[in-house]
Amino acid sequence: MSQSATPANDASTVHGDLPPGYRARRGQNWILLGLTYASYYLCRYNLSPIAPELMRDLNLDKSQYGKINSGRDGAYAVGQMVNGLFTDRLGGKRALLIGALGTVALNFVFGLVAWSSLPGMLTLLVLIRSADGYIQAFGAPGFIKINTAWFRRRERGALAGIFGAMINLGAIGAGQLARLLASGFAVPLLVVTLTVPKMDWRYLFIIPPIAVLFIVILMYLGVKNTPEEAGYEIQHDDEPPDDSTERVRLRDVFRKIASNPTVWIVAGAYFCTGFVRRAIESWWAIYLDEIWHVGKDSSLFAAFAWGLPITATVGSMASGYISDLLFAGRRAPVAAVLYLLQVVMTALVLMVPHGGTASAALAVTLIIGVSMMCNSTHSILGTAAAMDLGGRKMAGCSAGIIDSFQYYGALLSGWGLGELFIYVARDSGVDGGPISPTIWIGSMLPFGLIGAGLMTYLWLKNRGKRVAGA
Template identity: 25%
Template sequence: MKVDKAKSTQNKVFILCWIAYASAYLCRVNLSVAIPSIQQYFSWSKTSLGLVGSSFFWIYGIGQLINGYLGDRVSGRTFIFIGLMASAITNIIFGFTPIAMGMIILWAINGYFQSMLWGPIIKILTKWFPKEQNTRVSVGISTSMIGGYLLSWSFSYQFLKYASWYWVFIVPGIIVLFYAFVWFFIMKREPYCLIDGLNFNTSIEKELVHKHDEKGLTLSKFIRKNKLWTVAIACIAQGIIKEGISLWGPAFLMEKHHSDTFSSISSILLIPFMNLGGILFSGWLNKKFAYNHKWTIMALFSASILPIFGLLLFVNHSMPVGGLLLGTCSALMYGANTLLLSVIPMDYAKYNKTSTVAGFLNFSCYMGAGISGVLIGAISDYWGWNGILIIWILMAVLGVIMILHSSLSNLAREKVYD
């Protein structure tokens, strides 16, 4: 009975975490659907709108660095409640804002509060589930991103069909504000040890760390000692591709085929479904690689080059083909994202740095995304979309090189300790 109760509690915690992160996407990726309508409504350039998106990415990234560190030291339940509530309120205010600078500032604020979610969620899941389930739990929680995308984009298109752009922000804000309180009153506090019937943390407690004590290292020394800077550069490259598609994918397809929002919806909504496939595929592929996460990540980066070349050659043929190729690239990056930002941080639970590492790598990813947001807008305005595709190819190659360097460094380090 105790085991059944423990597993029931685990499932409840997982579902609450899943809904929390999926609901956050209602107040996050709604901008990408609203961009064409906002541009038409205010007659703004894509460069200006790119700054709105980039402000989110940059502040979100910085917030990940700060809040990832704090997330290992405070209650994840309270931290996530504050993040959801504040993000929801910011979205509601955004819907009433008529000037570009106001939107840039508000979306940056939204980015900070959204950064309070991922690291603490990974920390909570690490405490409630044994290490043997890391890949399964990571893949599972990563599907919340897809659920959030589908809900956000579906709702947003319906709002744009029957109302103006500002409802794309006001209504999701109200929904997420409601769930923030649901989370706070239903979510259980994190256990110091697993509840009776399951040994939650024995896999962490019994795992031996190296003779030197890495728990007391500063963040910068910890990053250097574990060669996390190489993984961080790969995260930047992944962020440029993944979030570039997320922010500009709808506009890319619509401009290439001179279509409006509603005639292109089927091709655009294909992307989140393919992202889900990419996440599930990464779990399967990681198993085939005997859970060697970094070799799996290199394979995903390498494979992403093919659909980008396909976009260079075939995107003008038809919108479904363009959507399929764009979705394939996005799916592969989502697969890499699952391993980079979920599985790898979980490996550092033995140092009590799960949230810190997740925050640092997420910070790196969104620094890349911040560069991507304004860069794509500017290059699209002046040189067209092909220049963006070439940059994505270069970033995929960079990702492979950095993860290979990290993997070889870890092998050398293990030989030293052997």
């Protein structure tokens, strides 16, 4: 028999209107889901930290490296649209399992192909990474689908922040593993010290999938799709009571979500977030290598490898709590401020002269600040707003549409920026020269301004109203 969360003043309930044991069971769900999605990022963020080595060993230019990134981002965008709909029928847990097993297999294949001397190497790597992007697109809709059922609107901003924190665990893992593999490391045990020698960069596509496989097995055994599956029942304050087991047609789901103008405004802003977020993620290691001539043993590399995910975590959690506590679950006001701060920091980076140690530290600090603002909007728009807009029945589709636009923006930051770097270097008479910091950072400025404009419009348009996702 399920345990109802209503009425709120029932003596049998604890923590307000949640039934006894609900929070603990939800916590178990959340931990396993968070670890699973964090493990996805071990297999997603494992390319950019070793980009300089990959380009040198495989003789790739910036445009070719950008094609590998854009192939993944483009396929991920398509996958979000398609797989978001499928997730609303498959269920979140099954979607997460499909994505995890797929990325395990495709990362292994990417690493093995990069070790080979097969003809058409670039084409193969683009195709493999693209397939990996598509299959990983089962992850976010699955995660959001499950958590929408377990968390109500007034709790989702905080959840989105924690979701961002879990993502960044994967980012930290990928960056630190790349550094350790490049230099070797020692593990002190009880009686001996295990010494791991320097390893080839290709192992970054062999080791992370093993961790993903272990974690996804735990997830599949311990996660429930809905509170009802675990014997609980809660009333969502943003949805009427209904049969949570009822199945809806994919066509009806898509029509309802796609007809909501707020979805497209949020998606447009998320497009801007996607460009900036992926522009930083894809090119920071190359920026350090070509502009500041430092490697993985430098303090600047460590600053990026640790600073990007840690500040993203802080920003995601803070923005989520602020939108929940100070704005009653409204996302647009917080997002508008974040975009404006991103614009200010981007402009400041452009003023920093690229020469001298002090300038390097200042430039890196400001770029990390831009990333922090960008990842904060990523959290509250791509997770919290998507959950609000879709509700428990259509969260997969809502998340898929919105998140796909992030990766349409990301498409431009891979191949597009790569081609632009080559063009600018050739135009200045230095064919194959270093990336231009002015082009790299300057390209982010208009996207921050557009994002700020869209979120300010949504904020003012719905001021004083209770509108899902706004």
